[in-house]
Amino acid sequence: MSRAMLPASYTRYKIRNPKSYAAHQEAIKHLPGGNTRSSIFSTPFPLTFTSGHKATLTSLDGDTYTDFLGEYSAGLFGHSNERISNAVSAAMAGGWNFGGISVHESAFAERVCDRFKEAGMEMDGNDETRKTITKSKILVFSNAYHGATLTFPITLVADADGGDDDGGGSKVVSGGTASAAATNLPHDFVIAPSLAAILFEPMQGAGGCRTATKEFARFLRQVADEHSALLIADEVMTSRLAPAGLCVGLFGITPDIMTLGKWVGGGMSFGAFGGRREIMELYLPADPGERKGKGRLSHAGTFNNNILTMVAGFEALGIYTKERVGVLNRLGDRLRKGIWTLLADRRIISKHLSQGGEAGEAYGIVEVDTFDRERQGKEAKALPRMFVSGHGSLINVRFTGFEAKVWQALFYHHMLDEHIYLAMRGYMALTIETTEDDVDRLIRCVEGFLDRTTQDCETEI
Template identity: 25%
Template sequence: MNFEKSKKAFEEANKYIPGGVNSPVRAFKAVNITPPFIKEGKGSKIYDIDGNEYIDYVGSWGPLILGHCRPEVMNALKSSVEKSTSFGAPTEIETEMAKLICDAVPSVEMVRMVNSGTEATMSALRLARAYTGREIIVKFIGNYHGHSDCLLVKAGSGALTHGTPDSPGVPADIVKNTISAKYNDVEDLKNIFAAHGDNIAAVIIEPVAGNMGVVPSTKEFMTFLRDITNTYGSLLIIDEVMTGFRLSYHGAQSLYNVDPDITCFAKIIGGGLPVGAYGGKRKIMENISPLGSVYQAGTLSGNPLAMTAGVTTLRLLKENAKIYEAIEEKSKRLEEGFKDNASKLGIDIIINRVGSMLCLYFTKNDVHDFDSALTSDTAVFAKYFEEMLKEGVYLSPSQFESIFVSYAHTDEDIEKTIRANYNALKKLL
């Protein structure tokens, strides 16, 4: 495969953009190769500027559950853009989007649109703190909720340790009210609530963590989390930025049968355009400005292009229940194919999969939290990633990310990917 044009483009980008990219993981640093520069996409495929074709399992990091250039989405966008790009004034399509979300996810009675997942979680925390009059936020080690200051917190040395900044530039004062808890660990959470429960505004969780590979919370853990937050009067915020409308039309929360106070969305609800949203119980959401006093705003929030792409995507998902069945079936075949290859070759791997989110770890250990995810051999992953790319399969360029299967992936793509996996694993021997 030739990457000459991408190499030149990356050099040029590095002169003007920090690290050559507008979001760090795109730089492919974890796998130590130059990222291909992408020119276009169609269905399940993307094409780089050197003319290489890839089967795309990143899907813009999750939003493209229907693949690239889904005709209904593209046509709706074309007719929307002809009426202007933005108004900063109310439009009917915003209500349509809100209705679709509220109808799909029963715990959401009102919803506010923002422009990214980061904005959604950041605003949800402000609302939770205002509503409860409390300051502490509990998050889980290995869960990512965007890059707002108070959520950029590393694993502390002990469960009860208050957070320390994960990035320079985040004042210790800002994260002193963030506690990092162990994912899937009931005892740890019990201890944290015993010590701080009366001042915990909210617990925020990725129901299926997609930022340490793919690590689902257990049903027992989620049930316990709901119970203990209820007992202490803390809010439960479920971050469905990645899982929302992907694992089910009704969100991961429907799979766990849990009723959160606030839910955060992004990715799929924007159909590939910049969007986020947070929504929840009416009595909580009514505190947001201009109805209440919790301030939160956005020049481009609810803009017509993002709403059009999102509404069209959600409508297609709603009207075609078979989409989820088909994606589940394709994802299962990938999982089984990969496992089969590894066992034929005698390579130890663990595959975690929930619906169309899948991660292959190079470890023998069961992966159920951050520490167990870290047992995967990232050097081997980097080699595997490079081999898959050479085979024409574009995976997430980090061990600690999910791959995303879309409705656009064909049977042929799945077969080709399983063959590529076999060839790539063989090169590792």
């Protein structure tokens, strides 16, 4: 039934968006797939936008959408924040691309360090780890995403050569990288003496907004300490979920290295990492008259001190205060709980799960990855057909089962019919422009989707 509903959704979409379709046909002449990154493609073709204001986007076809995608968490400040706009305009008036140090980068860095000092402030961290402790292996986890060149879908790590296959073991994925099943690393897990670092996301963003449990995160900290390895926390997304990041704010642990990105740049291109002083001092430049110290590192990047990013990021950290973090997280909780209640009322999930769970649990659901194919199937059957995961202002509406992708597409197009924009995979990142009225309207739209499809989606675990 679900698969039969999809063509009708596509037809309505095509009729409503002829200009976006024409723009896509033109774009594919010059760009693979007609886009600059795969995540913004959607079937049968993506919308083309002409403008954005606060929490709304306007398409080439003249429709206005409430934006719940938030540029995959990079658009935390909406589309027209006045403070950021004024700062960028003023900076541009003074020129850009100096090829040298500007007055802006140190001021921005001071704010970053002050904000994340409790946290001990994607591949840069790995390279320096190797040279710091002269070991060769970096432990990563199934369904992890650390940028386009460091992604580990479970289908990749499960099929990798090497390692054991007992559901909790590790596997060598590529030269120098080993993987383990996320949230399923047993206490008798064998740690190789060559372990240099553990790289993990406090909440897997691209992996479905799956938050680690406190026990799992603290176990990783313990393993890193016991084996003189570095714990690297990828907080590119999750740094927005607590004043000093999720490791400190939720788990009570301090990583050795923390990566930042997305929202911290105020909507401009941005990425950074920081960590313990003895690690970061490896980047101190050598005097030309001195012999270069052993293990001395350098870092490069033409746009590392892009003036537009420096001033936008400086303003961003001034806008997104610790108090504002709490306000936005509570708004996300309102959305997630509202959807969960709808699912519980329709018996799509069990009633006893609707009371909420601890960190790492989607209101009572803990997902467990395994490399064992037979156990994978059993674990998958334990999940509801539809549920919502996430933490604070980052949320993911998800579907499971053989028709999961079809359901995900139906949900996406239903939301577009209601003029709500989110990721095709159901991912949402609230912005500071999102209102309670916006959230309540989305909940009503989910209710409308369930009214249309409950008979096919309904199941009880």
